[in-house]
Amino acid sequence: MGMSRRDLLTASALVLARPGAAISAANTARTLPASDPRALVLCWNENPYGPGPAARAMLGSTIAQSSRYPDSDIQQFIAALAEHEGTNPESIVTGTGSGELLCALGLLHGRAGGEIIAAQPTYEELATYALRSGATLKFVPLDEQFRHDLTAMRAAVSERTRAVYICNPNNPTGTAIGATAIRAFVESLPEQVTTIVDEAYMDFAVGTDLRSVADLIGTGRRLVVLRTFSKIHGMAGVRCGYAIARPDIATDIANARMTTPSILALRAARASLADRAFLTDCRRRILASRARITTELVRLGLKYAEPQGNFVFFDTGMPLERFAAQMRARNILVGRRFAPYESWCRVTIGTEPEVEVFLKELGAVTTADHGAV
Numbered sequence: 001m002g003m004s005r006r007d008l009l010t011a012s013a014l015v016l017a018r019p020g021a022a023i024s025a026a027n028t029a030r031t032l033p034a035s036d037p038r039a040l041v042l043c044w045n046e047n048p049y050g051p052g053p054a055a056r057a058m059l060g061s062t063i064a065q066s067s068r069y070p071d072s073d074i075q076q077f078i079a080a081l082a083e084h085e086g087t088n089p090e091s092i093v094t095g096t097g098s099g100e101l102l103c104a105l106g107l108l109h110g111r112a113g114g115e116i117i118a119a120q121p122t123y124e125e126l127a128t129y130a131l132r133s134g135a136t137l138k139f140v141p142l143d144e145q146f147r148h149d150l151t152a153m154r155a156a157v158s159e160r161t162r163a164v165y166i167c168n169p170n171n172p173t174g175t176a177i178g179a180t181a182i183r184a185f186v187e188s189l190p191e192q193v194t195t196i197v198d199e200a201y202m203d204f205a206v207g208t209d210l211r212s213v214a215d216l217i218g219t220g221r222r223l224v225v226l227r228t229f230s231k232i233h234g235m236a237g238v239r240c241g242y243a244i245a246r247p248d249i250a251t252d253i254a255n256a257r258m259t260t261p262s263i264l265a266l267r268a269a270r271a272s273l274a275d276r277a278f279l280t281d282c283r284r285r286i287l288a289s290r291a292r293i294t295t296e297l298v299r300l301g302l303k304y305a306e307p308q309g310n311f312v313f314f315d316t317g318m319p320l321e322r323f324a325a326q327m328r329a330r331n332i333l334v335g336r337r338f339a340p341y342e343s344w345c346r347v348t349i350g351t352e353p354e355v356e357v358f359l360k361e362l363g364a365v366t367t368a369d370h371g372a373v
C-alpha cells in the first residue's frame, strides 16, 4: 500500500544534515517511558521466541568458562560464519551487535567530512555515529511504496560521496527491494563509493528476488553486508553481529571497532547458527502473525507498508503521539514517530498471545478515535 503524492510532498526534497546538526532521536535511544513491568514491549523489533534451545543451553554451559579470554572461540566462530556464508574467514568481521559495525562504518566513511547517503526514514545508528565523526549526511526520501528510491539515491551521489547505506528490509517501514536492483545500483557506482547493505531483517522477507546480496562481495566491489543475531536468532541482549566484505575492507572495519563479542555471545551465536529447527519455527510463527496483523489492518481500513521484517508499519489515522499514548495507557509500547509519516506506527510482532492483545486494543483505540472525530 502506498501514500498519495500529497502525503509525500513534505518529503520530496533531499534532506541534508551537517556535522553538529541534530537528527531525531535514533532507534538506538532506548529510553523507555515509565511503565508497568508487565507492559507489552512492541517497540524494539526484538524476537520474543529467542534465544533458541541450543543457544540457551550453550549460554548456561559457558558461564563456568567465562574466566577465560575467548581467543580460540573467535577463530572458530569466524570459521563457522565463513562456512555459513560460503566465503573465506578474511571476509568476516564480528561485532558486539551489528550496531557496532554500523558505527565503525559511519566513522570510516564519515570522518573528515565524508558524505554518506541514506534513505529517510531508515535505521539511524550509522548516520548518528557518522555525524559525530564529522560526516555530511544526505537523506533521500523513500518512494511511494515506502521503499528505497535507488534512482534518486544514485542521482544524489557526488564526488564527495564515500558511502551509501541501504537497509533491506528497511527499518522502520519494513519494505524491501530486490537483489537485482541492488546489484545494478552497486555496479553503477564510482569505484571509491562503498555500498553498505544492512540485512538485519532479511530472514523474514518473502518474495521474488528478495534475498541477500552477499554473493556480490566476490565480485570485488566495495560492498559490505551486515547481519545480526538480534532478530531471527532472538539474541538482542547477548550482542552479536557480523559484516561480510572484501578482505581489505573487512580489515578496515575490524580496526575501527571498539570491542569484540564475549565468550557467551560467540558460543551462543555459533550454537544458534546450527539450530535450524528453532530458526525455521521462529520464522513460520512470525510470518503467520504478520499475516494476521495485516488481515486485521485491512478489516479496520488502516493502510500499511508491505511488511518484510518482524514488524509492521501502518497508518493509525491520528497523530502518532496520540495513538502511542493511548496504547501506553493500555500498557502496550509501540515505536516512535518517524518523519515524515506523522500518523504512522511501527509495531513489533510479539508472541501470538501478544499479537492478539495488541490487535484487540488497536481495534478499540482506532474505532473510539474515529467515533470521537
Ligand SMILES: Cc1ncc(COP(=O)(O)O)c(C=O)c1O
Residues within 6 Å of the ligand: 027, 044, 045, 096, 097, 098, 099, 100, 123, 167, 171, 198, 200, 201, 227, 228, 229, 230, 236, 239, 240, 241
Ligand atoms: C536495521 C537494523 N540494523 C541493525 C540493528 C542493530 O542490531 P544489533 O542488535 O545487532 O546491534 C537494528 C536494530 O534494531 C536494526 O533495526
